Amino acid sequence: MTDRLHLDEEALAELKEVMEDEFGILIETYLSDSADRISALQQALDAGNDESFAKSAHSFKGSSVNIGAPQLGALCLEAELAGRAGRLDEAGVMLERIVLEFQTVRALFQQLLNP
Amino acid sequence: MEDAFPEPGPLRILIAEDSDTDRLILSKLIERQGHQPIGAADGDEAVALFCKHNPHIVLLDLVMPRMDGMEAARQIKMLAGESLVPVIFLTSMSDPDTLAQCLESGGDDFLSKPYNRVILEAKINAFNRMRLMHRTLSQQRDLIRSRNRMLLQEQEVAKRVFDNVAHTGCLNADNLRYHASPLSIFNGDVLFACRRPSGGMHIFVGDFTGHGLPAAIGAMPVAEIFYGMTSKGFSCEDVLREINQKLKRILPTGMFCCAAFIQADFHTSQLRVWNGGLPDGYLIRGDGSRDILPSRHLPLGVLSPERFSVDADVIPTEPGNVLLVATDGILEAENAHGEMFGEERLLATLDSVQEPAAVFDAVMGAIRQFSWDQGAQDDLTVFALEMNESDKAAEMSAGLTLSAAAGATQWVCDYELSDQTLGQFNPLPLLLHICMEVPGLRLRSGEVYTLLSELYTNALEHGILKLPSEWKDSPEGFGRYYAERERRLARIQGHSIRFTLRHSPTHDGGRLFIECRDSGEGFDYQSVLQHHHDRQCRYAGRGLILLQQLSHSLAFHGAGNRVEVVYDWNLT
Numbered sequence: 053m054t055d056r057l058h059l060d061e062e063a064l065a066e067l068k069e070v071m072e073d074e075f076g077i078l079i080e081t082y083l084s085d086s087a088d089r090i091s092a093l094q095q096a097l098d099a100g101n102d103e104s105f106a107k108s109a110h111s112f113k114g115s116s117v118n119i120g121a122p123q124l125g126a127l128c129l130e131a132e133l134a135g136r137a138g139r140l141d142e143a144g145v146m147l148e149r150i151v152l153e154f155q156t157v158r159a160l161f162q163q164l165l166n167p
Numbered sequence: 168m169e170d171a172f173p174e175p176g177p178l179r180i181l182i183a184e185d186s187d188t189d190r191l192i193l194s195k196l197i198e199r200q201g202h203q204p205i206g207a208a209d210g211d212e213a214v215a216l217f218c219k220h221n222p223h224i225v226l227l228d229l230v231m232p233r234m235d236g237m238e239a240a241r242q243i244k245m246l247a248g249e250s251l252v253p254v255i256f257l258t259s260m261s262d263p264d265t266l267a268q269c270l271e272s273g274g275d276d277f278l279s280k281p282y283n284r285v286i287l288e289a290k291i292n293a294f295n296r297m298r299l300m301h302r303t304l305s306q307q308r309d310l311i312r313s314r315n316r317m318l319l320q321e322q323e324v325a326k327r328v329f330d331n332v333a334h335t336g337c338l339n340a341d342n343l344r345y346h347a348s349p350l351s352i353f354n355g356d357v358l359f360a361c362r363r364p365s366g367g368m369h370i371f372v373g374d375f376t377g378h379g380l381p382a383a384i385g386a387m388p389v390a391e392i393f394y395g396m397t398s399k400g401f402s403c404e405d406v407l408r409e410i411n412q413k414l415k416r417i418l419p420t421g422m423f424c425c426a427a428f429i430q431a432d433f434h435t436s437q438l439r440v441w442n443g444g445l446p447d448g449y450l451i452r453g454d455g456s457r458d459i460l461p462s463r464h465l466p467l468g469v470l471s472p473e474r475f476s477v478d479a480d481v482i483p484t485e486p487g488n489v490l491l492v493a494t495d496g497i498l499e500a501e502n503a504h505g506e507m508f509g510e511e512r513l514l515a516t517l518d519s520v521q522e523p524a525a526v527f528d529a530v531m532g533a534i535r536q537f538s539w540d541q542g543a544q545d546d547l548t549v550f551a552l553e554m555n556e557s558d559k560a561a562e563m564s565a566g567l568t569l570s571a572a573a574g575a576t577q578w579v580c581d582y583e584l585s586d587q588t589l590g591q592f593n594p595l596p597l598l599l600h601i602c603m604e605v606p607g608l609r610l611r612s613g614e615v616y617t618l619l620s621e622l623y624t625n626a627l628e629h630g631i632l633k634l635p636s637e638w639k640d641s642p643e644g645f646g647r648y649y650a651e652r653e654r655r656l657a658r659i660q661g662h663s664i665r666f667t668l669r670h671s672p673t674h675d676g677g678r679l680f681i682e683c684r685d686s687g688e689g690f691d692y693q694s695v696l697q698h699h700h701d702r703q704c705r706y707a708g709r710g711l712i713l714l715q716q717l718s719h720s721l722a723f724h725g726a727g728n729r730v731e732v733v734y735d736w737n738l739t
Contacts, residue, residue, distance in 0.1 A: 114259050115189050
């Protein structure tokens with residue numbers, strides 16, 4: 053689980069081709085989207101709402117996989133499964149790892165956009 | 168298939184996805200495939216945009232805020248109604264229960280994340296093909312449905328038109344029993360009956376080749392000719408000739424009409440039966456014996472006028488005898504095992520009948536019992552005519568319309584026929600037609616026709632052809648009489664019959680004077696007038712009695728070859 057790529061270069065190349073001029077917009081959208089997801093996860097955790105936690109993790113997983121951030125996607129899947137199983141006690145650690153991974157991914161994306 | 172109902176322009180594809188990132192990627196992918204994406208951020212918005220844009224295909228994320236994908240799918244499928252709008256779920260779930268629920272809620276397929284543009288394109292194309300095929304089938308089904316409804320409406324209208332043309336004539340006469348499907352016209356069956364002005368009756372039963380409208384169309388002119396000519400007093404030979412000529416002209420090759428034509432004369436208890444292509448008819452006599460009336464001719468509409476024969480079987484009958492004629496539905500009625508009713512069963516049924524009057528119910532009962540199936544009787548037309556004069560009150564045929572317009576009331580008409588014309592032409596319809604121009608006299612057409620007909624028959628058959636009426640007293644002599652009549656008519660020379668008709672009005676009616684003069688030698692009218700109660704000469708006697716009864720006065724002149732009748736009538 054921990055040895056996946058932060059960014060999938062191949063997938064990103066394809067996305068770049070598909071999105072053309074809008075590639076930058078897509079990445080920025082993803083980054084702001086993700087910030088929202090992380091705060092939603094934090095809120096669900098604070099409120100002890102495992103269902104809401106699982107849903108947010110599920111959505112975050114989907115967009116991360118699509119954007120070409122497989123490691124972040126994998127961490128989100130773990131969080132989703134924990135949320136669905138009602139194991140919120142483990143979720144705090146998971147959220148920390150997600151936040152950490154997201155910071156890495158964000159740094160890599162910013163590098164990519166402004167070389 | 169798609170070509171039948173082409174649909175121009177790109178596909179509108181609704182994307183419901185709460186993640187902005189995913190929606191952006193999908194929209195771009197779809198745009199690059201040449202379609203038009205419509206983005207929605209949750210289920211609520213998806214349903215609203217579905218109503219607004221009427222998209223061709225819907226992509227739904229399963230997990231969305233406000234309304235999830237399954238509920239949105241349910242609502243969209245309901246809104247789409249009969250048309251097929253493919254719904255594809257976007258999901259990264261792989262739990263079988265969840266996936267099954269997606270399909271149950273109305274989804275058609277899944278697309279998993281991360282999106283693969285090759286698979287996305289293939290799925291959109293596959294579902295678009297399915298959607299178009301469904302649309303084409305629906306449109307063709309609607310087209311077939313509307314064509315069928317139109318056809319039924321047309322048939323209904325055609326039937327109403329036909330009923331107006333063919334009406335029921337005198338099928339409701341109390342000496343006539345019949346069975347005919349209400350929609351028999353579309354099976355190609357026709358049954359007409361019409362009283363003759365002289366009091367007898369014409370019956371026509373026909374079976375056109377084919378079914379449906381083509382068969383019905385041929386029946387129209389037949390009905391027109393049959394009712395028109397019969398009401399005007401034409402004989403069965405004249406009507407048959409006209410119908411055959413008409414059908415020969417209008418029907419395509421291979422289409423014709425098997426038919427029987429019956430002329431019934433109740434005064435003389437005599438039948439003329441012409442059968443062309445129908446199964447044997449039967450005359451059931453009081454003693455249980457029966458005469459068979461087989462087809463002796465080709466169906467109507469086959470032979471050209473020159474080759475067409477109107478020779479009818481002339482059959483003397485007794486009051487109470489019953490004539491039964493049917494279309495081939497009577498032999499071909501099938502039972503549940505596919506067996507046909509057949510001639511053997513029909514004859515056995517006829518054998519079992521005690522009274523001629525019971526024959527119709529016996530035959531219909533036997534067929535019903537045999538087939539147990541309404542369908543068999545739908546293709547069957549059958550009638551039974553009892554040789555008794557029916558109710559006088561119904562003497563006027565339905566469908567004869569009275570002209571209210573003023574017409575000729577004061578006139579004289581001389582009309583002379585001679586030689587070959589006597590053998591080839593029946594002047595009675597023409598003479599009757601002239602008389603019917605008198606307003607009000609049409610109500611007495613039967614009496615006028617009888618006067619004209621008796622005078623003409625006496626002048627021709629006895630005055631000119633010198634046929635002895637005693638011959639008609641025996642069945643053998645009967646045949647001989649008509650054979651001899653034909654023979655002598657063919658050789659007629661130097662003879663003529665002259666009618667003088669004169670009409671003048673009275674205050675509530677009129678007086679019709681008829682003089683009939685023939686070139687024959689005349690006859691001993693004194694002795695005939697004296698002996699007219701004698702049963703031995705009832706035919707000749709009947710004519711004279713009838714003339715006396717109907718007219719104000721009857722007078723013979725010269726050698727008996729000039730007869731004068733004065734007929735008074737009034738409107739009351």
